[in-house]
Amino acid sequence: MRTTIRAALLCAGLVSMPALAAPAVLWEKVWSYDHAAGNAAGQKAEIPAYDPLNDTLWVAGVSGVDVLNARTGALIRHIDLSALGDVNSVAIRNGVAAVAIAAPDHTQPGVVQLFNSNTFAAAERIQVGALPDMVTFTPDGSRLLVANEGERAVMTDPSSTDPAGSVSVIDMSSRTVVATAGFAGVAGSDSVRLFPGKAAAVDLEPEYIAVSPDGSKAYVSLQEANAVGILDLATNTFTEVKSLGTKDYSLPGQGIDPSDKDGSVAVRTVPVKGMYMPDTIATYVAGGQTYLVTANEGDTRDEDVRIKDKSVRLDPSIFPDAAELKKDENLGRLTISPFDGLNASGEHEALYSYGSRSFSIRDANGDLVFDSGDDFERLLGERFPDIFDDGRSDNKGPEPEGLALMDVGGRMLAFIGFERTLEKLATAVIAIYDITDPLQSSFLDFIVSPGDLAPEGLVAFSRDGGYFLAVSSEGSDTTSLFRINLVPEPGGVALVLTALGLLGVIRRKR
Template sequence: MKKRILLLAFIPFLFSCERDPQVNPSPETQFSEISRLQIGGEAAAEITAYDPVTSQLFVVNNSDGSTVDVINFSNPSQPYKVSSIQIASFGGGVNSVAVKNGLLAIAVEASVKTDNGSIVIFRTDNLTNPVANVAVGALPDMVTFSPNGRFIISANEGEPSPDYAIDPPGTVSIIDAFSNFQVTTLGFAAFEGQLNALKSQGYRVFGPNASLSTDTEPEYVAIDQNSEVAWITLQENNGIARINLINQTVEGIFPLGLKDISLVGNEMDASDRDNSINLKNWPVYSYYLPDAIAYFHSGNTNYLITANEGDTRDYPGFAEEARVKDLQLNPANFPNWQDLRKDQNLGRYTVTTSSGDDNGDGIYEALYGIGGRSFTVWNGDNGQKVLDYNRLEKDFLEYASSKYDDGRSDNKGVEPEAVTIGQSADKTLVFIGLERSDAVMVYELNNVAGFSLLQVLETGDAPEGVLFIPAAESPSRKDLLVVSSEGDGFLRVYQNR
């Protein structure tokens, strides 16, 4: 039974805040909501792609079966669903969509998720029969086109089976759309000899009996403006892979290191049972574990921005999460261990058990958290950290404190998951989607690592996809932001003034 489609047009809304969310007023930049469309329930609106050729949105919908819903977007103030592409005949479910030059690419996992998946490709003006169905690696989780439209890149996560009996290698597939959709799939076996060096710099390889190749799990893709280099977040591993698209080789893996929460500036709210919002320093190291990644260029240097969501492995066959109060802490390293284990302190804070027990005796010499609660600028050429924007939670608390979910303080906080970059007139805008705060933070990027908060936008429940449509491609000839929220199945459309 199809779910009823709910259409609400022109409902402008920003967070009701103690302070004006237009933090740095700008006559050129002011997004407001102009429409919203519900396409289903939970898991109904995960990722969205836009085709300027046909003025259509394509939306991942896994709430009732698995489809790609086709939305007429010729009037952004009144979007409506026109049809659906059924995924069952292609595999077990759709994870991602992308559009370029009149082509629609759909990432489909196999019916058994540890088997190889596929990228199914349609023309956007003829959605009846695909023009190609290309086999890629296991569990293609994200698909995107290079800026010139030549390459279709698939990040194949290769998650294990629930019992961990099968753990396929994580891979990246490069499909050449200019050469009859020929595909090359790259793995990470060549880096097995660098395992110890990578782990010493914060790269995680920790699954049961895992090799680097099987443990590495590609998540999200960014591509340079010349369509020559791709960067892939390896989320659970705390790394980024750099791939040469022309030579079709993995050039390197960048370990992302650790964030020291004991340092001034890195404060976090660690408890959901302290009856307050309390940003403090704690004796914790945290892995960045980024989800989405975006690219920009300045001078002769490539830069990346990651949304440091955090993610762990939690399967019947292997689980790594634990609360601090359930761990035995070494008094030599934690003299105040009894106080730390109280619920109002670190007791309920979630850490990984994959690190911290140096000699395997069940006693922890260090605590390792999950996610950076931030977004970070990295040098895309060498992987060096340029700036960790650790004010993200502070910004949200300052301008939208009534919307802060203190119940998530013990587990990834506001949970930054999505990031995209858009050029609006002479401004470079950075949009950060906060999954657990149901918001998008809008920043202006200045001088590579300078950020000015412009707005805090309310979204639907659990924003997953954040899509910027520049005025030149927009049906309204104004900048648009489309946010798809997997928690409630809503698309929300915001228009720049």
């Protein structure tokens, strides 16, 4: 339609080559499936993957995988994998489903179990690193990448068993691990956020992997380290670990609501910095350049403290109003890192909180080109003033976690799921942004889905000319499918009508 309209205007001699107005988005829920209703013990809803060959959704969820009919949401089969450990993730390419499974003892090597996605028959079982948390194929399907998170045995005990984080590279022709990429000696690995006393080779924990569209590099989110590792897929080695820096909440448009005791969602600027700490990461190409998109959830190893705690001493030369800041209705309730931002005397000269309550776009070098600023909390507070969950304001706000990208009618859309939003109503919220031009990214709408809670994994796909988003929510153990459509803004609609009228005039004259 877009080409026809522009052609009509050109024929009329009224315009040169104008762009249409920015689109608006329409969405509707197609179906929802309750995984608990399937009566599979321990089955959750965490990570979905779409199989275009069979029009099915595979949903990974701790005890196994539920395979759903993508058109109706009906359960086709439950695959019980509880005997192998905890199912964390699933990916599908070329008729092969790969399921990442952590060992019962998460510090021991896990496995990736392959399946024929048509017959559901189990194929090879491949040993990988400790706690395989996410799995993805390269664009051509020739390799399978596994993020081995390698968490320590006891989060609060740095001396407990702590396996090294790594990425396993599996060759799909031989179905064997051809490389295990670790972080020892990698440029930048020792200069990012590390737990005190820990070496980068052990402390860096891969969370999520996104492969560049050309298949040359993989970008690995290292959440707790507030960093991204760049993996060269020609050599299967990490070439760099890039610190993501911090977000300054004292700047206009970058504020947060720091308290759950201030009576409302009150977004304001505060003298605090946010560590981005992304969970999900994705890639896309715009203007011939590769960009990274991250959902900046934030994460801790249970080391966080509140600003009002006696152990938190504020440098009086920087925080002369420390007593006022430590009140509950101000910054007192906000959780921060106990070891970042300390001076030589052990006083906090800077306050670092977890996550940035936003999503970001970065270039292929990891440099920031766009951040959604205070959009999430501000817009949620404005639209849902009585039901937006203010109870998480002192922690990480709405906690943007899941992320999916999809080209819809020539526009690149980003879908960002919030782990914490309308919990009072057991309702999930997913933000939609137009990121076609990374530098001019804009908010479009919220998907609001009653009956779903705490979206964990998102996958977007097209079928039969339609566009769809599947969302698995771990709080409600449901998977829901949404149909997505774009429509022109009112100005664009007027342009459409004008163009169609001009076409009619031109045809009548001919």
